[in-house]
Amino acid sequence: QTVLEGTHLCLAWLQQQKKIFSLFTTEQALEHEDLKKITELHQGHIFVISEVLYRDLSTLGTSLPCLAIIDLPKTASTIDYNVDTLILENIQDPGNVGTLLRSAAAANIKQIICTQGSASLWSPRVLRAGMGAHFSLHCFENFQLTDILPKFQIPVFVTSSHRSTSLYSKDLSKPCVWILGNEGQGASDYALDHAQSVTIPQPGGQESLNVAIAGSICFFEMVRQRQ
Structure with a gap:
């Protein structure tokens, strides 16, 4: 509960x-x-x-x-490896998690997977930040990235400020997976080695964006390409 x-x-x-x-x-x-x-x-x-x-x-x-x-809602019994998916890898701030769920729901990304170490999706603080987005999503928690990533049959993208190509050069017209990494450390080496790295151009020169903002930009570039 x-x-x-x-x-x-x-x-x-x-x-x-x-x-x-x-x-x-x-x-x-x-x-x-x-x-x-x-x-x-x-x-x-x-x-x-x-x-x-x-x-x-x-x-x-x-x-x-x-x-x-x-009572916590029952979600789908198994992960669908062929639909738009957001993977939160060790994202710990409840505000960031809730905001990302809200943006994902608005972008019609219906499947959310959290790895071990991420903030609990159903904690009161995440629920408040999500503003009800949870209720239209299929949520899975406490997975290991190494167990699920090889099973996806669609493109997988991970945000990174290193060894990346521009988000705006990627074809996002078909179902895909987004991996967003920890606020301080970013995505794991495993994620970077097994996904296509993308970066968001920042002409103003800041080192990085807040993870919830970065994720939202990615989701809505995907939406734009599918219009």
């Missing part, structure tokens, strides 16, 4: 016809229009607690009191 906090995430979850295990709020919050929508869709037990207790439970501070406990 995990926790959804805030009306946006709870509404997004319920609108996918998914169930909430337990819902917590305060008496005052029940009068808010967003809470009314949630309670209509939830149609289950609601635990009304004091403002003081909710503040102790909350990690958001100023948001409208709305906290849901959910």
